[in-house]
Amino acid sequence: MEITHYLGLAAVLFAIGAATVLLRRNAIVVFMGVELMLNATNLAFVTFARIHGDVTGQVLAFFVMVVAAAEVVVGLAIIITIFRSRRSASVDDVNLLQS
Amino acid sequence: MQTLSLAPWLVATPMIGALVLLVAGRRTDRWGHWLGVLASAATFVVGLVMLLDMLGTPADQRVGTHTVGSWISVGPLHVDLGFQVDPLSMTFVMLVTFVGSLIHLYSVAYMDHDVDRRRFFGYLNLFVAAMLLLVLADSYLLLFVGWEGVGLASFLLIGFWDGRRENAVAGKKAFVMNRVGDMGLIVAMMLLLATFGALDFATVLPAAGEGATAAGQGVMTAIGLMLLLAACGKSAQLPLQAWLGDAMAGPTPVSALIHAATMVTAGVYLLVRSGTILEAAPDAQLVVAVVGALTLLFGAIVGCAKDDIKKALAASTMSQIGYMMLAAGLGPVGYAFAIFHLLTHGFFKAGLFLGAGSVMHAMDDDVNMRRFGGLTRLLPVTAITMGLGWLAILGVPPFSGFWSKDKIIEAAFVGEGWRPWVFGLTALLGAGITAYYMSRLFFMTFLGRRRWRPDEGSGDAGAPVRHPHEAPRLMTWPMIVLAAGSVFLGGILALGDRFVTWLEPVTGHAEHHEPVLPVWLLMTLTLLLVVLGAFLAFRQYAVAAVPVSPPPAPAVVRAARVDLHQDDVNESLVMRPGQYLTRALVYSDRTAVDGGWLGLAGGIGRLGGRLRRLQNGYVRSYAATMLGGLGVVGLVVWVLAS
Numbered sequence: 173m174e175i176t177h178y179l180g181l182a183a184v185l186f187a188i189g190a191a192t193v194l195l196r197r198n199a200i201v202v203f204m205g206v207e208l209m210l211n212a213t214n215l216a217f218v219t220f221a222r223i224h225g226d227v228t229g230q231v232l233a234f235f236v237m238v239v240a241a242a243e244v245v246v247g248l249a250i251i252i253t254i255f256r257s258r259r260s261a262s263v264d265d266v267n268l269l270q271s
Numbered sequence: 272m273q274t275l276s277l278a279p280w281l282v283a284t285p286m287i288g289a290l291v292l293l294v295a296g297r298r299t300d301r302w303g304h305w306l307g308v309l310a311s312a313a314t315f316v317v318g319l320v321m322l323l324d325m326l327g328t329p330a331d332q333r334v335g336t337h338t339v340g341s342w343i344s345v346g347p348l349h350v351d352l353g354f355q356v357d358p359l360s361m362t363f364v365m366l367v368t369f370v371g372s373l374i375h376l377y378s379v380a381y382m383d384h385d386v387d388r389r390r391f392f393g394y395l396n397l398f399v400a401a402m403l404l405l406v407l408a409d410s411y412l413l414l415f416v417g418w419e420g421v422g423l424a425s426f427l428l429i430g431f432w433d434g435r436r437e438n439a440v441a442g443k444k445a446f447v448m449n450r451v452g453d454m455g456l457i458v459a460m461m462l463l464l465a466t467f468g469a470l471d472f473a474t475v476l477p478a479a480g481e482g483a484t485a486a487g488q489g490v491m492t493a494i495g496l497m498l499l500l501a502a503c504g505k506s507a508q509l510p511l512q513a514w515l516g517d518a519m520a521g522p523t524p525v526s527a528l529i530h531a532a533t534m535v536t537a538g539v540y541l542l543v544r545s546g547t548i549l550e551a552a553p554d555a556q557l558v559v560a561v562v563g564a565l566t567l568l569f570g571a572i573v574g575c576a577k578d579d580i581k582k583a584l585a586a587s588t589m590s591q592i593g594y595m596m597l598a599a600g601l602g603p604v605g606y607a608f609a610i611f612h613l614l615t616h617g618f619f620k621a622g623l624f625l626g627a628g629s630v631m632h633a634m635d636d637d638v639n640m641r642r643f644g645g646l647t648r649l650l651p652v653t654a655i656t657m658g659l660g661w662l663a664i665l666g667v668p669p670f671s672g673f674w675s676k677d678k679i680i681e682a683a684f685v686g687e688g689w690r691p692w693v694f695g696l697t698a699l700l701g702a703g704i705t706a707y708y709m710s711r712l713f714f715m716t717f718l719g720r721r722r723w724r725p726d727e728g729s730g731d732a733g734a735p736v737r738h739p740h741e742a743p744r745l746m747t748w749p750m751i752v753l754a755a756g757s758v759f760l761g762g763i764l765a766l767g768d769r770f771v772t773w774l775e776p777v778t779g780h781a782e783h784h785e786p787v788l789p790v791w792l793l794m795t796l797t798l799l800l801v802v803l804g805a806f807l808a809f810r811q812y813a814v815a816a817v818p819v820s821p822p823p824a825p826a827v828v829r830a831a832r833v834d835l836h837q838d839d840v841n842e843s844l845v846m847r848p849g850q851y852l853t854r855a856l857v858y859s860d861r862t863a864v865d866g867g868w869l870g871l872a873g874g875i876g877r878l879g880g881r882l883r884r885l886q887n888g889y890v891r892s893y894a895a896t897m898l899g900g901l902g903v904v905g906l907v908v909w910v911l912a913s
Contacts, residue, residue, distance in 0.1 A: 193891070194898070263891060264889060266888075267887070267889050269886075
């Protein structure tokens with residue numbers, strides 16, 4: 173199996189994640205899309221680490237995981253707070269910050 | 272001279288008087304006017320001490336400067352705060368302080384009922400201080416300080432009764448027209464500094480005499496013309512003469528002060544002081560003489576048609592200053608006579624103005640001579656003092672005016688080519704017209720039938736009721752002293768050419784030149800013209816009845832009644848185009864300059880408004896934008912990399 177196929181898989185996962193973020197309204201699902209994009213990136217990093225034969229990509233993948241974990245904690249807290257006040261988890265309902 | 276160090280006190284004394292009166296305010300109301308008189312009189316005493324000292328020193332040591340300290344020292348410009356004491360400045364000091372003190376004394380009674388009398392005296396002292404600074408300065412820059420001070424004081428005094436709009440407008444008019452002249456002096460100073468690198472008389476004047484060729488004829492002519500412009504503004508000469516008539520809006524003692532001692536004499540002083548500059552620029556000198564000749568005719572013609580006693584006297588001043596300018600434009604042969612005429616004119620014109628004030632005082636502040644007449648009996652002192660002043664200005668021998676004016680006419684006939692004929696005949700003609708309009712003024716006021724009535728029951732029904740009475744002693748005594756000066760001063764100073772010799776350290780020795788016509792013929796012609804003018808006026812205004820309203824008259828008389836349309840000319844030639852210019856500038860400023868920047872700012876604002884629409888609050892559209900941006904960046908990187 174060619175190592176470049178992993179990159180193709182990463183691109184497909186990233187595209188699915190991006191489409192989820194752009195097309196779905198539910199904040200939880202949008203969040204899942206973001207997670208999918210982050211993991212696609214991680215996969216690409218690890219693949220490149222393998223291709224180049226050094227550990228830089230793997231280290232970066234760890235960083236991404238740490239940041240993603242922190243982001244999930246904060247993001248979910250925000251979503252829950254908004255849901256409590258507005259009784260909705262749709263990102264299109266949260267549009268007060270506009271011109 | 273030992274008393275040289277007194278010179279600063281000549282300026283400081285009246286200045287202290289002005290400061291006390293103006294700063295201490297109403298607290299000095301009760302005795303303020305006497306402080307004003309005292310300051311002026313003390314200045315006269317200081318001046319007299321210096322004059323006596325100067326008379327006791329040999330002629331070649333009479334020119335001196337007293338330097339108080341360094342005033343301005345920047346780069347190449349060094350100007351000292353110094354005072355020039357020489358026969359010319361001392362002549363002015365004596366004229367200003369003596370006549371000024373008499374006018375102060377007269378004002379005590381004249382302004383008796385005015386609540387602002389103390390402020391009036393503060394301004395009078397300021398006027399005297401500024402004029403003394405002007406004539407005592409030892410550099411053009413310090414002279415300019417006095418020059419501006421005189422302008423300020425005249426503005427304050429002409430508009431003294433500023434409760435009435437036309438008085439305030441008259442003050443403003445004088446100030447603005449003087450500004451035009453001041454521009455001339457500023458430009459002249461710039462040119463002097465650029466050419467000679469200095470502004471003090473001691474450096475500039477000898478250098479101008481010697482190095483005219485080095486500096487270049489064009490520069491010297493420009494300096495001369497700029498000085499002439501400055502003199503025209505202050506001395507009310509064509510084309511800046513229009514303010515003088517309106518300046519009559521001020522109280523009458525102010526008119527006397529402006530016309531006799533201060534202000535209008537400043538221009539003549541400037542030109543005589545700058546004599547060497549004018550001699551180095553013959554073209555400018557010729558223009559000075561032409562301006563003087565034109566103004567002397569202009570003033571004389573206007574004077575013939577004025578019914579307002581003060582405005583007739585104002586026109587006469589303009590004309591007499593024209594004589595002085597003409598003399599100053601004739602070169603060294605005329606300088607001494609210009610100053611001599613200025614001195615005698617100071618006496619008789621101050622006397623005439625104070626007399627006019629006395630007449631107005633008697634006639635309930637009426638100035639219309641067509642409503643005067645037959646006042647000799649009722650105002651004997653005024654009539655006699657004004658009569659002596661009248662004979663003096665006519666140039667009847669042996670009164671003061673004869674000795675000075677006749678010499679100017681004689682000097683105007685000196686020269687070659689067309690000049691002596693044009694200038695001489697103009698001066699001669701001017702003497703005749705002067706005789707006519709001054710006699711007209713005198714006869715209309717004091718002789719002829721009464722065109723007013725003492726009470727309701729008698730006289731013409733339409734005539735105003737007046738109760739003429741002689742002025743108080745405080746007013747008549749200054750008039751008597753001035754009348755004595757009008758009678759004797761000229762003769763005393765002219766005997767043995769005393770005055771000309773006295774001024775020689777400043778004006779230089781002028782070789783005697785024979786006029787193109789013999790002197791006895793000129794003198795006879797002048798006297799004949801004077802008698803003719805006076806006779807015409809006598810027939811018209813003393814023997815025949817004077818109509819109480821101006822009769823229909825030919826076009827030239829109608830024009831003279833409105834000052835030969837000087838205001839219309841100024842308005843259409845200068846004021847309107849100036850207004851259009853400023854309006855055009857304002858318009859272009861608003862549309863081009865402001866419009867450009869405001870348009871740019873507005874455009875950016877509108878662009879911001881459009882871009883703001885992108886902030887729609889939808890998270891998903893932001894995400895799409897980010898993704899799109901990422902795509903663009905990727906595309907750019909791909910294109911650049913391949």
